[in-house]
Amino acid sequence: MDALDVARWQFGVTTVYHFLFVPLTIGLSVLVAILQTMWHRTGNERYLKLTKFYGKLFLINFAMGVVTGIVQEFQFGMNWSDYSRFVGDVFGAPLAIEALVAFFLESTFIGLWIFGWDRLPKRAHLASIWAAAIGTNLSAYFILAANSFMQNPVGYRINADTGRAELTDFPAVLTNKVALITFPHTLAGSFLVAGSLVTAVGLWHVIRNRGSADTGAYRFATKFGSWVVLVASAAVLFTGDIQGKIMTDVQPMKMAAAEGLYTTESPASFSVLTVGSLDGSREVFAIKIPYLLSYLGTGDPNGTVHGINDLQAQYATQYGAGSYTPIIPVTYWSFHFMIAFGMAAGAIALLVLWSQRKGRTPSSKWLLRAGLAMPVLPLLANSFGWIFTEMGRQPWIVFGEMLTRNGVSRSVSLAEVLTSFAAFTLIYATLAVIEVKLLLRYAKAGVPDVSEEHPIDDTPDDAERPLAFAY
Structure with missing residues (x-):
């Protein structure tokens, strides 16, 4: 630490x-x-x-x-x-x-x-x-x-x-x-x-x-x-x-991480439940809804959603060596x-x-x-x-x-x-x-008792009254 x-x-x-x-x-x-x-x-x-x-x-x-x-x-x-x-x-x-x-x-x-x-x-x-x-x-x-x-x-x-x-x-x-x-x-x-x-x-x-x-x-x-x-x-x-x-x-990396999407897919499925490997590099088990992630990410049920591993390689090339996951x-x-x-x-x-x-x-x-x-x-x-x-x-x-x-x-x-x-x-x-x-x-x-309260009209005549904390 x-x-x-x-x-x-x-x-x-x-x-x-x-x-x-x-x-x-x-x-x-x-x-x-x-x-x-x-x-x-x-x-x-x-x-x-x-x-x-x-x-x-x-x-x-x-x-x-x-x-x-x-x-x-x-x-x-x-x-x-x-x-x-x-x-x-x-x-x-x-x-x-x-x-x-x-x-x-x-x-x-x-x-x-x-x-x-x-x-x-x-x-x-x-x-x-x-x-x-x-x-x-x-x-x-x-x-x-x-x-x-x-x-x-x-x-x-x-x-x-x-x-x-x-x-x-x-x-x-x-x-x-x-x-x-x-x-x-x-x-x-x-x-x-x-x-x-x-x-x-x-x-x-x-x-x-x-x-x-x-x-x-x-x-x-x-x-x-x-x-x-x-x-x-x-x-x-x-x-x-x-x-x-x-x-x-x-x-795009945030969307891929949100869904545990490791590889680029077209169309991409929405993950209801995904279990990944201990090192976080691949998917082991998943329950998915077909086409939904493509629609959520691109507006097209057949759209391409880039995966974590592909984006990591892209960012390493663009920004230099290191983990961007x-x-x-x-x-x-x-x-x-x-x-x-x-x-x-x-x-x-x-x-x-x-x-x-x-x-x-x-x-x-x-x-x-x-x-x-x-x-x-x-x-x-x-x-x-x-x-x-x-x-x-x-x-x-x-x-x-x-x-x-x-x-x-x-x-x-x-x-x-x-x-x-x-x-x-x-x-x-x-x-x-x-x-x-x-x-x-x-x-x-519970609600207060307001039966004895009389909120003033738009032309007040009680200018001498002190300010009152209503609560």
Whole structure:
């Protein structure tokens, strides 16, 4: 073990941990805005209760996401200074815009939304949550644009004197074809997570608190969340299909590794299960669906998909001697787990909707257990998706331009990286306990009583009232 290995583990652990909060924040911000819009348009108290209920869960998750996200910025300078030096001119623009515009937008308007209940005009208060949701999604786009440069470098030149990548076409970076499809795919995955949480919490209250005064609100939340999950599942499949074709074009090794495809095939079959040799150089046993991989990779059922061994030989000739093959078991299983967990969440959503057909009230303990598993499934799918995205690019940190081993900080010792890794792991474990306890506590508490609350009209006459924290 050396500093490079530990630095990679540290970045992987902190990134995956941070991304546990990101999709829920992205999706739940929009769903809370939709619920408040429904209350604004109908005046139905049910939607106000659900807005404040799920808004509280959104705020807990948002705060935790901000705390864990700060570490990501510092890691570039801590353990990956050579990478930061190489790519800083390109990364600087989208990450600066994300911090100064998108994050400023979401954090400012979240503050107005928190303290604006009974203080801001209803329309202005509604606009604040929509502005926060838009800022959250814009933030995701700029970060994904920066990440997409690592997958498919565009809009740059290499300065031979400094050995750095220099930005030459910022619009090209923002319109990178990898970013243009990764963004909607990530959004779909985020709504899959958020819809699953809305469904799980609503279903728990429907089954455990049958006959309560707020059963109608929980039933609506359960159906609303389930439909969000189904629509998001369809969007994930659609965008994932497009993403697979772009990936085959710009990173053919990643597609081959995702399917354990060792030799070039035309047509190529999709692997349901593949067992490879211990050295990862050949296929031993496989269960496949004919023609499907060719279609997923090229759009043509008879299309050619290049294999791992052929691509390794091609890259060795193009970039020099060395291994350009990612860790096949990691890429293969992370890709398949991503698909399996995402599909499982959609299947449970269908089951939940079926259980409430024609006004029925679900009561099955097995359904409740499946429903409570719903938020975990898309979180796992998202996590495995990012593991696949980043591990499938290896050994490149910037595809075709910089190897991962060349991006690590040269002056950082193994002991220093181990110390920071242990510290971050301990802090994150503590934060995980806090997050889960807070979410469970407020989810079990149920919707708030709003019967004595009287949100003001668009012409307020209570200017002397102090700001009130609504939660």
